[in-house]
Amino acid sequence: MNANDKPVVDPAADGSDAGFDPAEALRVMQDQDAKVDQQFGNPDRKMYLVWGLAYLIGYLPLALSRGADPIVEIPIGIALAIFGLCIAAGIVAAVVLGVRATRGTRGESSRRGMLYGFSWWFSFMCIAGLSIQIGRSGADPEIAGLIVNGASMALVAALLMAGGVIWLDVSQFVIGACVALITLIALVVGLPAYWWIMCLGAGGLLLLAALFHRPLRRILPDGALAQDAAP
Amino acid sequence: MTDALPLDPVIHAEARLRVMTTLAALGPKDQMSFPRLQELLGMTAGNLSTHNRKLEEAGYITVTKTIEGRSPATYLALTDTGRAAFGTYRKALAALLGG
Numbered sequence: 466m467n468a469n470d471k472p473v474v475d476p477a478a479d480g481s482d483a484g485f486d487p488a489e490a491l492r493v494m495q496d497q498d499a500k501v502d503q504q505f506g507n508p509d510r511k512m513y514l515v516w517g518l519a520y521l522i523g524y525l526p527l528a529l530s531r532g533a534d535p536i537v538e539i540p541i542g543i544a545l546a547i548f549g550l551c552i553a554a555g556i557v558a559a560v561v562l563g564v565r566a567t568r569g570t571r572g573e574s575s576r577r578g579m580l581y582g583f584s585w586w587f588s589f590m591c592i593a594g595l596s597i598q599i600g601r602s603g604a605d606p607e608i609a610g611l612i613v614n615g616a617s618m619a620l621v622a623a624l625l626m627a628g629g630v631i632w633l634d635v636s637q638f639v640i641g642a643c644v645a646l647i648t649l650i651a652l653v654v655g656l657p658a659y660w661w662i663m664c665l666g667a668g669g670l671l672l673l674a675a676l677f678h679r680p681l682r683r684i685l686p687d688g689a690l691a692q693d694a695a696p
Numbered sequence: 697m698t699d700a701l702p703l704d705p706v707i708h709a710e711a712r713l714r715v716m717t718t719l720a721a722l723g724p725k726d727q728m729s730f731p732r733l734q735e736l737l738g739m740t741a742g743n744l745s746t747h748n749r750k751l752e753e754a755g756y757i758t759v760t761k762t763i764e765g766r767s768p769a770t771y772l773a774l775t776d777t778g779r780a781a782f783g784t785y786r787k788a789l790a791a792l793l794g795g
Contacts, residue, residue: 497717569732573725
């Protein structure tokens with residue numbers, strides 16, 4: 466029981482509440498909407514925040530330590546390991562957010578969410594396979610890192626765009642398309658700038674998406690808004 | 697004055713308004729478990745059941761009882777009628793408040 470909640474009672478025997486002030490009713494609806502949104506609502510904003518931070522922090526040691534005149538000396542293996550840890554932390558947070566968003570519900574949305582979650586796991590298992598094979602090939606660690614990372618980010622972009630299609634969420638689709646564009650630019654420019662472009666580009670993009678999530682969804686309406694507009 | 701309000705009396709009570717608002721946040725083909733709804737509303741099980749019965753009698757929500765594993769589970773969802781009634785209520789409330 467939430468200590469802030471007032472006891473909820475109906476004064477009338479027939480269950481109607483004639484004394485319930487309309488302005489109070491509006492406040493109750495807004496309060497409940499906020500509570501639902503916070504506990505169980507759309508997890509996108511938190512997902513963007515988690516991944517924005519994971520990319521910004523994860524790519525930073527690579528960006529700082531690569532190139533002819535690195536800002537800090539960090540062995541490539543360590544820098545890649547830090548990146549891997551940040552991604553692992555991001556995955557754990559994303560799983561928690563995903564499970565929380567559908568906890569205690571069943572139906573179309575939770576089935577979609579579950580299948581969408583599986584699509585990330587299955588496709589990233591292939592990236593793990595690619596990573597193992599490139600590691601075995603004896604390729605230069607930075608080049609190997611670039612190949613695995615470029616493939617991963619292309620997949621991230623594709624899955625974000627797919628999410629936009631599944632939930633008719635134009636903002637998510639646009640963010641996925643921007644990730645694809647940033648990755649393409651980084652791949653065309655190549656090393657060592659690749660790491661800076663991904664750090665500030667992909668990390669910055671997702672942090673901005675988290676920061677401006679609400680206005681973004683207003684500008685780019687999605688399925689939920691279309692539903693609200695229906696009679 | 698309140699008698700003249702075009703507000704649906706089934707919805708216009710704090711507890712049921714909270715139930716309707718919470719269930720309206722779900723997708724049209726989604727259901728919420730009774731304990732999850734109870735948690736989001738901060739109501740006792742008995743109080744929530746009483747209000748759910750009124751909403752069910754009005755045809756605004758469906759209450760589905762099922763078995764999950766070995767335990768009984770109850771799921772609730774808005775009906776199309778309930779979703780439409782809630783939409784009408786929101787519009788009536790906005791109009792009443794000069795929105």
